[in-house]
Amino acid sequence: MIIRSASKQDIKPSEITTETDYLNRREFIKKSGILVGATWAGGLSIPALARPSDYGNDYPNLIKTAYGKGEKLTSFEDATTYNNYYEFGTGKKDPAKNSTHFKTAPWSITIEGEAKKTGTFYLEDILKQAQIEERIYRFRCVEAWSMTVPWVGFSLADMLKRFEPTSKAKYVQFETLYDPKQMPGQVRRVLDWPYRDGLRMDEAMNPLSFMATGMYGKELPNQNGAPVRLVVPWKYGFKNIKSIVKIKFMEHEPVCTWNVTGPKEYGFYSNVNPDVDHPRWSQATERALGSNFWEPKTKTRLFNGYGEQVAHLYKGMDLRKYF
Amino acid sequence: MEVVIKNNVYTQLKEKVPGVIFFKPVVFILCLMPFFFLLLNAINNNLGPNPVEEMIRTLGDWGIYFLFIGLMISPVRKVFNVSWLSRYRRMTGLFAFFYVSIHFFSYIWFDQFFSLQDIVKDIIKRPFITVGFICYLLLVPLALTSTTGMMRRLKKNWGRLHKLVYPVSILALLHYFMMVKADFLVPGVMLIILSVLLGYRLVLSLKNKRKRT
Numbered sequence: 001m002i003i004r005s006a007s008k009q010d011i012k013p014s015e016i017t018t019e020t021d022y023l024n025r026r027e028f029i030k031k032s033g034i035l036v037g038a039t040w041a042g043g044l045s046i047p048a049l050a051r052p053s054d055y056g057n058d059y060p061n062l063i064k065t066a067y068g069k070g071e072k073l074t075s076f077e078d079a080t081t082y083n084n085y086y087e088f089g090t091g092k093k094d095p096a097k098n099s100t101h102f103k104t105a106p107w108s109i110t111i112e113g114e115a116k117k118t119g120t121f122y123l124e125d126i127l128k129q130a131q132i133e134e135r136i137y138r139f140r141c142v143e144a145w146s147m148t149v150p151w152v153g154f155s156l157a158d159m160l161k162r163f164e165p166t167s168k169a170k171y172v173q174f175e176t177l178y179d180p181k182q183m184p185g186q187v188r189r190v191l192d193w194p195y196r197d198g199l200r201m202d203e204a205m206n207p208l209s210f211m212a213t214g215m216y217g218k219e220l221p222n223q224n225g226a227p228v229r230l231v232v233p234w235k236y237g238f239k240n241i242k243s244i245v246k247i248k249f250m251e252h253e254p255v256c257t258w259n260v261t262g263p264k265e266y267g268f269y270s271n272v273n274p275d276v277d278h279p280r281w282s283q284a285t286e287r288a289l290g291s292n293f294w295e296p297k298t299k300t301r302l303f304n305g306y307g308e309q310v311a312h313l314y315k316g317m318d319l320r321k322y323f
Numbered sequence: 324m325e326v327v328i329k330n331n332v333y334t335q336l337k338e339k340v341p342g343v344i345f346f347k348p349v350v351f352i353l354c355l356m357p358f359f360f361l362l363l364n365a366i367n368n369n370l371g372p373n374p375v376e377e378m379i380r381t382l383g384d385w386g387i388y389f390l391f392i393g394l395m396i397s398p399v400r401k402v403f404n405v406s407w408l409s410r411y412r413r414m415t416g417l418f419a420f421f422y423v424s425i426h427f428f429s430y431i432w433f434d435q436f437f438s439l440q441d442i443v444k445d446i447i448k449r450p451f452i453t454v455g456f457i458c459y460l461l462l463v464p465l466a467l468t469s470t471t472g473m474m475r476r477l478k479k480n481w482g483r484l485h486k487l488v489y490p491v492s493i494l495a496l497l498h499y500f501m502m503v504k505a506d507f508l509v510p511g512v513m514l515i516i517l518s519v520l521l522g523y524r525l526v527l528s529l530k531n532k533r534k535r536t
Contacts, residue, residue: 077372078372079372086506090506090508143504145373188506190505261505280501281449287376289373293374293378
C-alpha cells in the first residue's frame with residue numbers, strides 16, 4: 001500500500017523514539033498490571049493515560065480533528081484483543097489469534113449499482129485521493145459493551161461522491177471479503193456469508209460516517225477490519241462492516257447479514273438507543289472495555305451521544321418500529 | 324432403602340478400596356480449582372477487557388460442567404462397573420450448586436450492583452434470565468436436601484425430589500442457548516451430551532417398566 005511505504009521512507013529519528021516509547025509503555029502497563037493485581041482489593045485500576053500517538057506512527061502527516069477531543073481512550077490492548085469478527089471465529093479472542101496471516105495487500109474494492117463510475121479500484125488509488133485524518137469516536141456494541149477508539153481514515157461521503165451515485169441511489173450496501181481459506185470462521189455457516197450491511201444514502205453522506213484504515217496512529221490491525229472498514233459511531237458496532245471488498249449503490253433497502261439472522265433483534269437502522277431494548281437484554285447501560293469489577297456501567301445515550309449530528313436523519317420516524 | 328444400600332456400598336468400599344477415603348479431599352480440591360484460578364485471574368487483572376462478562380460466563384460454564392459430571396456418574400458406574408464412583412455424586416452436585424450460586428451472585432453484584440429493582444425487572448423481562456433464575460431456584464432444594472439426614476427423613480421422596488436435576492440441566496442448557504447470538508456450536512455439543520445422558524435414563528426406565536408388566 002502506498003501510504004505504508006511512503007511513511008516508512010519518511011521515518012525520522014524522533015518517530016523511532018516514539019516506537020520505543022510504545023514498547024516501553026506496554027512493559028509499563030504489564031508491570032502496573034501486576035501492581036494493580038497486588039492492590040486489587042483496594043479497588044485501583046490502570047489509569048488510561050495513553051494518547052493515540054503513544055502507540056505508533058504509521059501516519060506521520062496525520063490531520064488531528066476535533067472529533068472526540070478529550071475523550072478517555074480504550075487501551076490499544078483491549079481494543080485489539082476483544083473483537084467481534086465472526087469471519088475469524090466467534091470467540092472474542094479468536095480474531096486476534098486467527099487473523100495474523102490475513103493478506104490485506106493488494107486490496108481492491110468493487111463499486112456496483114446506481115453510480116456513474118463503477119468498476120474495481122485498488123485501495124491505494126482510493127487512498128491517494130482521500131484526506132487521511134484522525135477521529136476519536138465512541139463505539140457501542142449491540143452486546144452492551146463499549147470502547148473509545150482513535151480511528152484513522154477518511155470521510156465516507158467524500159469517497160462515495162467520487163463514484164458519482166445517480167438519483168436512483170437511495171441506499172448503499174457494503175460487503176466483506178469471502179475467503180474461507182483466509183477466514184477460518186467462514187468454513188462454518190454461522191452467518192449468511194459474505195457479511196453484508198448497509199446505510200441509507202443520507203446516513204452514508206453524513207459527515208460522521210467514516211472509513212477507517214488505521215487506529216491509534218497505526219495501520220488497522222487485521223482483527224479490527226484491515227485494510228478498510230466502516231465506522232458509523234451512532235449505530236451499533238455490527239453496522240461497522242470490516243474488510244470491505246464491495247460497495248453497491250441501490251434503489252431499495254439492502255440485505256444486512258444480522259438483520260437476516262435475527263430480523264426481530266437486529267434492525268436495518270440499528271441506531272444506538274437506550275430506550276429500545278434488544279429482545280434478550282437491556283440497552284440502557286453499557287460496560288466500557290477495560291473497566292474493573294467495581295466500576296459501574298455507564299448510561300447509554302441515544303444515537304450514542306451523536307444526536308446533534310444525526311438526529312435530523314430520523315425526524316418523524318418511530319424509532320421503535322425502525323429500530 | 325437407598326440409605327441402607329449407600330451405607331453398604333460405603334462399608335464395602337472402606338474394606339475393598341481404602342484409597343477412596345483418601346481421594347475425597349483430593350477430588351474436592353480439584354473441583355475447587357476452576358474457582359481458584361478464576362479468583363487468581365481476577366485478582367491479577369487477567370480476565371481480559373471485559374472481566375465481569377468473563378467471570379460470569381466461566382462460572383456458568385462450570386455450573387453446567389458439574390451438572391453433567393453429576394449426571395454421568397450413574398451411567399458410568401453401571402457401564403464400567405465402578406461402584407465407588409457414586410461416592411462422588413453428592414460432591415459433584417454440590418459443586419454444581421456452588422458454581423451456579425457464585426454465577427448468580429456475580430450477576431447480582433458486578434452486573435446489577437445489588438439493585439433489587441433492576442434485578443427483578445431483568446428476571447421478569449428477559450426470558451433467558453428468567454430461565455436461569457428458575458433453574459437456580461430448582462437447584463436450591465436439591466442442595467438443601469443433600470445431607471444424609473435429609474435423605475433418611477425424606478425416604479422415597481428424596482429420590483423423587485432429586486429427579487429435579489433432569490429439568491434443571493435442560494433449563495441450564497436452554498439458558499445457554501437463549502443467550503447465544505449466532506454460533507450454537509458449544510451449546511450444541513452440550514445438547515448432544517445431555518441427550519445421551521438423559522436418553523440413557525429414559526431407555527433404562529422403559530426397560531424396567533417392560534420387565535414389570
